[in-house]
Amino acid sequence: MIPAPFEYARAASLEEALSFLAEHGDEAKLLAGGHSLLPLMKLRLATPGVLVDIGRIEELQYVRDEGEAVAIGALTTHHDLSRNPLLRRQLPVVAHVAGQIGDPQVRHRGTIGGSLAHGDAASDLPAVVLALGGTLVALGPKGRREIPASEFHNGFLETALEPDEVLVEVRLGKSGGTGWGFEKLTKRAQDWAIVAAVAVQREDAPGGVGVGLVNMASVPIRAASVEAALADGASVAEAAELADADSDPGADINASVEYRRHVAKVLVRRALERALAGPAGGDGAAGAAGAAGGAGAASEGGSS
């Protein structure tokens, strides 16, 4: 399967990417790792006139300690996230989840920025960024702006990004570093999640926990009712019963609406139990990666 014809322009720098976008307007689409966009183009579900390849812009590939926050460049690949020492230490949930995406070949190409900008509700990292209360940084002709993750995904494959903007950075507070749990239900190895849940301890959240859900609505969502119930003193079991309260899941070949709602409650309970099992030492990481034979918190182990 071959995509429909298009023009190709490789941007050597962020500046050049912005000027290509300005020049080509609505015709243009950014290409990062291409592992969401190219499959759509091969099926001719996407037919951009101009592809602006930002995949080689090195200035957008980094993970940096910035005191309060960890800053991640939009073009950092899932593979690099999964192996990054700073993330493994400070935000092991990000390294672990990135290491669970697709398969090694997909992780060598796919990027965190592409994952967020594509906005697929079945993607894993957007739910993690939501649970952590992250901030997304966009750059456009009008300058730089910060968008809270909770305001980024606003419709099926729709985000708050303007067509002439580039997502340049993801900023994550470090308080989500202690306890965490990630539960991903897949039918076969390598598949996307039928449903997944992520829970992270957060000092800055009222209930002390952030919870994100994968594939439970047309966009990645936070399980706000679960977080609120915990803040009101509910037990984990009670709070997990509200896992589907903010959701609007669809039915597909893998699962009915009822099944998704049920699974969400089970996965949220398990993720919470892991996240709250203990601070750093108790390491939700060890629990989740245990299935892989203890190869480390960010190993490609399946916790599903």
Added chain:
Amino acid sequence: MKVEVRINGRSVAAEVEPRMLLVQFIREVAGLKGTNIGCDTTSCGACTVLLDGQSVKSCTMLAAQADGLDVMTIEGLAPDAGDGSAPGATALLHPVQRAFHEHHGLQCGFCTPGMVMAVTSLIAEAEPGSLDEAAVRVGLEGNLCRCTGYHNIVEAALAAAREAGVAAGATE
């Protein structure tokens, strides 16, 4: 547009459409037919090659994205071994190829080039002592085989990992 890719150390340049996939460039422009197209939808891994040393599915990349970069295909792993059929040629195979040969890690062979490249990448980026059977199976999630039931493929990968010093546990 002009695309130039170093494939197995040899520079291949051609004027191609921007929409040409890397796997087409490898098969049709460079004429290297070892890299197979199975699903064409990023699922089966038959098209796996190394891009700057890392495994990628060449059906889900544009040739243009590899412009100026290094690609390694199955043909480039052990150029001196030819197709491996000459007397003594197995000794010249790449360690991963030899492990597949010795452990009978293939039947029809369609998935094999992709499997061998995926295993090569997995071993290259493995931390010492990290590759046990579970890690190999997870590491090959992106490669499907319709014949073998995977058992011998995993055996071959583990043997190659031991040789490379990245297998879990004691050496054999």
